[in-house]
Amino acid sequence: MSEATGSDDGGGSAPSRLGRVLLGLGLALQASEDFRDMEDSIEYAESAGVPMPELAAPFASGMMLVSGLGVALWRFPRLATGAVVTFLTVVTATMHDFWNADEGSKSGERLAFFGNVAMLGGALVFLREAWK
Numbered sequence: 001m002s003e004a005t006g007s008d009d010g011g012g013s014a015p016s017r018l019g020r021v022l023l024g025l026g027l028a029l030q031a032s033e034d035f036r037d038m039e040d041s042i043e044y045a046e047s048a049g050v051p052m053p054e055l056a057a058p059f060a061s062g063m064m065l066v067s068g069l070g071v072a073l074w075r076f077p078r079l080a081t082g083a084v085v086t087f088l089t090v091v092t093a094t095m096h097d098f099w100n101a102d103e104g105s106k107s108g109e110r111l112a113f114f115g116n117v118a119m120l121g122g123a124l125v126f127l128r129e130a131w132k
Contacts, residue, residue: 012129017074023122024072027084031065048095063087071123077130084123092116 012020034041038058045053045060064087070080096116098109 020074020126021072024068027064027068031061034061081123081127081130085127088116088120088123
């Protein structure tokens with residue numbers, strides 16, 4: 001892999017490549033859904049106490065879109081996987097804090113939290129792979 005060109009040499013096993021594509025496309029597709037309904041994304045961020053949600057929500061969605069595509073295509077893998085890890089760490093702890101959620105949304109927030117934890121685990125594995 002050459003970080004200077006932002007691409008790899010085709011290394012890695014087929015399951016690893018498939019995993020990168022699935023994780024990256026999943027993140028990018030979720031971001032595209034967030035952009036389709038940005039008003040709800042901003043409202044959700046505001047309800048979670050995110051400062052400047054009208055800026056933070058589009059920025060976070062854009063970060064997720066670009067870094068997801070970077071992981072899927074394995075371009076600038078250190079930057080892309082680092083951004084995914086950063087995004088998932090911050091969003092999981094701040095937006096899906098099910099322990100503070102009211103009873104009506106606790107189950108959904110817990111599901112989102114653990115889904116993000118699983119994606120974070122995969123992203124950490126790929127971050128290690130990017131530094132090989």
